[in-house]
Amino acid sequence: MNNIALGRYIPLNTFTHKLDPRFKILGMLILMVSVFFPSGFIGYGVIAAFVFIALLFTKISLKMILKSMKPMIFMLSFLFVINSLVIRTGYVLFNIYGFTLYSDAVFQTLYIMVRLTLMIIITTLLTVSTKPMDLTLGIEDLLSPFKRIGLPSHEIAMMISIALRFIPTLIDETNRIMKAQASRGVDLKEGSFKEKIMAILSLIVPLFVSSFQRAEELADAMEARGYVVAQHRTRYKQLKPTYRDTVMMGGVLSLLGVIIWLSL
Amino acid sequence: MPIAFEKVNFKYAPNTPFAYEALKNIDLAFEMGKVTAIIGPTGSGKSTLVQHLNALLLPSEGTVLVLDRTITNKHKPKELKSLRQRVGLVFQFPEYQLFEETILKDIMFGPLNFKVPEAQAKVLAMNALKLVGLDESFAEKSPLDISGGQKRRVAIAGILAINPDVLVLDEPTAGLDPQGSKAMMELFLRLNKENGKTILIVTHDMEHVINYCDNVVVMKDGEVINHQRVTDYFERKTQVEDIQMNLPQLLMFKEALLDGGFEFKQPMRYLEDLAEAISKEIKR
Structure with a gap:
């Protein structure tokens, strides 16, 4: 369950935390776009430097990020094997028993590794520094221009925020049921195949039952407070951009400029 | 064979920004063969404390002695099943743990996990069903089709069928009607008097404490601030008022x-x- 800690909101009071969520999402999107420009390793160096500064501004330790990327090692090594078998361009690095490793295989894998790492850090930066509720407010605002073509932006934001809201609840619930069943002798690690199936069943069935119950109760509670779908509603929390957003957007846009110039 | 806490500390989510110290330096020995109430305000660490009793949680520091087992943080205890068979833990709102097709099967789930033969598990389950005051007609019903109070009874029967020596109950009567909760408490008292089981009950209900319990452990902010006989405890009114409870x-x-x-x-x-x-x- 500890892996879920990756990207979980950490309540701090930093520069990044104080940014307007709308601009934070936009900034993240621009950073992502710049990661996908073929700007070579120099370009990635520039982006990495930028991201590293952003990490400093958010007061996240690099150690935490590295720890959360451990599961990627398996995927990357798998990718490296595939690449080294398939890619036959570039110069030959070495040749053992008829197997040739080409330089492009190594470079391609490195490329993907750098891209993935940057993407993960960028998204983590956003989710770590933004409350889920603010995030959905931002998404709602950013989607609102599409209302004209019939996109239910508020409903989408509401669905996202409810889903996000219930993730910790479901984790708690899962832990609780696991413990309750452990008290009844369930052992997920030991036992025969049939026993393991039963163990998983004893976890999933109660989880489903309580999720449906919760959903129904939530719907009732929302209706009782007068929630009507597609009704116009005002908002308690008003988003206001500050000078920080200008600074951040300025930084991100000039980074994009540099990247485009490098990839020309 | 004791149940004792020695200098136990427990931290949730250690080494993260979310770290929270739920138990602080607990020194406590429960009297065997008695009914002990654990009381205290919400968030005082009662539920955390009882989860140490069958090693669902391991102490961050210190030692927990349960029957013949010693539980510490140092070496991961192996083979916890035998411990969990002897210390039955009923969680808060245990009705959520029901999952089988029939009530009988659900109650048999525990004993079967502890390798009790099927025929014997069935006998144990029927007995447990009777103990919690449900008749045989319930055996073949689905545990999802009965009322909330009945679900609670079935869930408790699921632990009773395991026949543990120590029964730990986390607010077993929360949300039950007065009659149902009285029947429940009388059942626990009977299990104690007739079968000699050690019973630990986390509760908020002072009526239950005075009527059914021998000893009382009072917790506040993760510490045990009092451990006395029930009769002695209620002698001093201020002790009760200190934890914002009524006599x-x-x-x-x-x-x-x-x-x-x-x-x-x-x-x-x-x-x-x-x-x-x-x-x-x-x-x-």
Whole structure:
């Protein structure tokens, strides 16, 4: 369950935390776009430097990020094997028993590794520094221009925020049921195949039952407070951009400029 | 064979920004063969404490002795099943743990996990069903089709069928109707008196504490601030008020009578004690 800690909101009071969520999402999107420009390793160096500064501004330790990327090692090594078998361009690095490793295989894998790492850090930066509720407010605002073509932006934001809201609840619930069943002798690690199936069943069935119950109760509670779908509603929390957003957007846009110039 | 905590600390989510110290330096020994109540305000660490008793949580520091097992943080305890068979833990709102097709199968789930033969598990399950006051007609029903109170009984039967020596209950009567909760508490008392089981109950209900329990452990902010016999505990009114709880009705009535000029010397626990004392006073 500890892996879920990756990207979980950490309540701090930093520069990044104080940014307007709308601009934070936009900034993240621009950073992502710049990661996908073929700007070579120099370009990635520039982006990495930028991201590293952003990490400093958010007061996240690099150690935490590295720890959360451990599961990627398996995927990357798998990718490296595939690449080294398939890619036959570039110069030959070495040749053992008829197997040739080409330089492009190594470079391609490195490329993907750098891209993935940057993407993960960028998204983590956003989710770590933004409350889920603010995030959905931002998404709602950013989607609102599409209302004209019939996109239910508020409903989408509401669905996202409810889903996000219930993730910790479901984790708690899962832990609780696991413990309750452990008290009844369930052992997920030991036992025969049939026993393991039963163990998983004893976890999933109660989880489903309580999720449906919760959903129904939530719907009732929302209706009782007068929630009507597609009704116009005002908002308690008003988003206001500050000078920080200008600074951040300025930084991100000039980074994009540099990247485009490098990839020309 | 004791159940004891020695200098136990417990931290949730250690080494993260979310770290929270739920138990602080707990030194505690429960009396075997008795009914002990664990009381205290919400968030005082009661549920965390009881989860140490069958090693669902391991102490961050210190030692927990449960029966013949020693549980510490140092080496991961192996083979916890035998411990969990002897220490039955009923969680808060246990009705959520039901999952089988029939009530009988659900109650048999525990014993079967502990390798009790099927035929014997069935006998144990039927007995447990009877103990919690449900008749045989329930055995083949689905555990999802019955009322909330009945679900609670089935869930508790699921632990009773395992036949543990120590029964730990986390707020077993929360949300039950008064009659149902009285029947429940009487069942636990009977299990204690007739079968000699050690019973630990986390509760908020002072009426249950005075009527059914022998000892009381009081927790506050992750610490044990009191551990006494129930009769001694209620002797001093301020002790109860310290944790923002009310005295049991009987003792409130006694207080009111004292204020009104009655004079009682002897300690009181049950309604009969009070009635006797009042009649003595009136005759005098």
